[in-house]
Amino acid sequence: MKVTLLAIALAANTALAHQGHARFHHHNVVVQKRESTPTADVGTVYAPGPTVIVYVLDGHPISQDEVLMGLANGTLILEGNGRASSVISTTIPLVTPTAENYVGETEVKKCHYQWCGYRICNPAKGPPGCRELDDEGSAVSSVVQVSSIIEPSATPSSETPQPSQDVSGDGLNRVFPTGLPCDKFPTGYGAVPIHHLGLGGWTGIQNPIYRAADGYDDIYTVPTHTCPDGNCCESDAFCSYACPAGYLRTSWPKKQGKVHFYPDGTRGAPSVGGLYCNNGRLEMADGSMAKTLCVKGTDKVTIKVQNNLTESVSICQTDYPGTEGETIPSTVGAGKSLELACPDQATYYHHMGKKTSLQYYINNKGVAEKDACWWNVPDSAKGNYAPMNLGVSYDSDVSRAFISLFENEPTTDVKLDFAVELLLDGPSGMKCKYSNGRWCTGDNYEKCNDHNCDVSFTSGTMTVLLTDH
Incomplete structure (x- = not known):
């Protein structure tokens, strides 16, 4: 029973940590052992610590669901082919740990991160691949089962690649109207559907969980190959699209990702872009630079x-x-x-x-x-x-x-x-x-x-x- 409580406490604790942010470069995480000094008035009881798996990103622990979702949609990879980088052995106080005082017999995996946004699991919305911890913390114990990542063939295709099918972008000069349904990619207004991602033509679908004056955060990104019909572009999501060669996308919200400050003095924030799905209807986001979807x-x-x-x-x-x-x-x-x-x-x-x-x-x-x-x-x-x-x-x-x-x-x-x-x-x-x-x-x-x-x-x-x- 004590072990179960510790596993649940750890999972809840790590889920609170936000992912790091990088733009066009890598961040290699240095894992540090955090020491804890228990105080007499806590009523701490010590017992042999369990072995748990902790994933660390930019110096912060992240949950197993976040890791699985990141692996599934291509935002995270495990360094060292998933082998543990270090093992720290000690005893664990049977109190609810915090990110600052938790120590234990911990198998630590370092995440190698190259991406510019937050892609995490949102259990409330129930996206594909998202699951919550059970009473025994099985999501932590089964964290190494990440081999089912959907990805294209690693070997080059023998077929001769053909030029892009729609380089003209039908309707490039047509003003984009408010009110088209979100569950269908908007053809006829210049945007080019991208089919190989399995998102119904969209290049990405972002749905921020956190929405406040200081920006968007905890941004759930729909994994590729999960909605080929495009119905994942749902209310409150930002749905990205491609433009023909030589053209730029014009739609993004004024408010962008929340800025995070890191211990090394750097800061970062995810970007957010695409059309906004307002109660099931598409509209240009409020930061758009034009009335058309694409511009030269x-x-x-x-x-x-x-x-x-x-x-x-x-x-x-x-x-x-x-x-x-x-x-x-x-x-x-x-x-x-x-x-x-x-x-x-x-x-x-x-x-x-x-x-x-x-x-x-x-x-x-x-x-x-x-x-x-x-x-x-x-x-x-x-x-x-x-x-x-x-x-x-x-x-x-x-x-x-x-x-x-x-x-x-x-x-x-x-x-x-x-x-x-x-x-x-x-x-x-x-x-x-x-x-x-x-x-x-x-x-x-x-x-x-x-x-x-x-x-x-x-x-x-x-x-x-x-x-x-």
């Missing part, structure tokens, strides 16, 4: 991908603001070209009061579009594990566009299997080329390094040229 990027510069390879290449755009997974594909066929959206920092989405850029992830050649853009499929070299990143933005304060080409480290050590060259249509003195693991700049590409190169320019067209060498 800046008109000051153009970013174009030209594929001179013999195979197609799929490029993944980040679902931002929103789930921030690399799940929006744009595929450029062999010998074809497409435009990439370049946001104007002054008018586009601001995160925590700061300007943002747009991130693209470049997959190896020949990866089918349906397999290319996923979040958190380790060792796949796809999606957020793709070998190369391309960051783009235009800063109207200095009237310059900034293009950054860099390897996707430390997420993956896989190298891109073709060359990428940034070429401006006119004399600029700045260019960049990646080939065979080297990044070179200069008139004759004489200045090289092993990691990245950056280019800025004031006007014109920057071509991202894909070649064999």
Whole structure:
């Protein structure tokens, strides 16, 4: 009976801890032993401690349900293939523990986190994969059963990837009306349905549990492959959508994720984006930058991908603001070209009061579009594990566009299997080329390094040229 009480107390305690937040980088958690000094007036009784599993994220314990949901929808992975990083042996006082005084014989697993939002289980709403602890704390004891994660095939498809099916985005200039049903993806207004995620065309569905003046928190994100008919876009949820290549999503709420402050002095917050489902009816969120679902990027510069390879290449755009997974594909066929959206920092989405850029992830050649853009499929070299990143933005304060080409480290050590060259249509003195693991700049590409190169320019067209060498 004492052990059961301890297991339940621990589970309830860990569920109160919030997940950490990161933007486009990793956080490695350092697990520390917290000592407890019992006082005489508590009436503490000591007994041999049970063995429980505690998951720690950004220095905070999180519940098993949060871990399972994070693993299922691709927001969390376990370091060390799920092996315990340390075991702390001691005795446990039979009192309700707090995050600050709990110690015990604890098997600690460290979570490796790469994502920009909170995705947790909300038992009250009963989403797929969500369950509560039973009287014996079995959710804790069975926490290692996480192998049933739904993910795409880890092996490249043998089929030749085809260019994106709807690159035009029917109805791009059509004003989006309030009142369409939430349970059906809104076609005919420019948005492009994304089918491979199994969300009925949506790129993500976020439903904040905590809603207050200081922002949204405890944001439940619907796992992929759980509602192919799209009916998970329900009241009070924000439902993200994709736009055609060269266009930007326009709808997000003014209020964003609650800011969290961390012991190392950093702070972070999730982003929230998409249409708002108001009592079963879709509407533009109150922070929207236009009356249409999609708009072109800046008109000051153009970013174009030209594929001179013999195979197609799929490029993944980040679902931002929103789930921030690399799940929006744009595929450029062999010998074809497409435009990439370049946001104007002054008018586009601001995160925590700061300007943002747009991130693209470049997959190896020949990866089918349906397999290319996923979040958190380790060792796949796809999606957020793709070998190369391309960051783009235009800063109207200095009237310059900034293009950054860099390897996707430390997420993956896989190298891109073709060359990428940034070429401006006119004399600029700045260019960049990646080939065979080297990044070179200069008139004759004489200045090289092993990691990245950056280019800025004031006007014109920057071509991202894909070649064999």
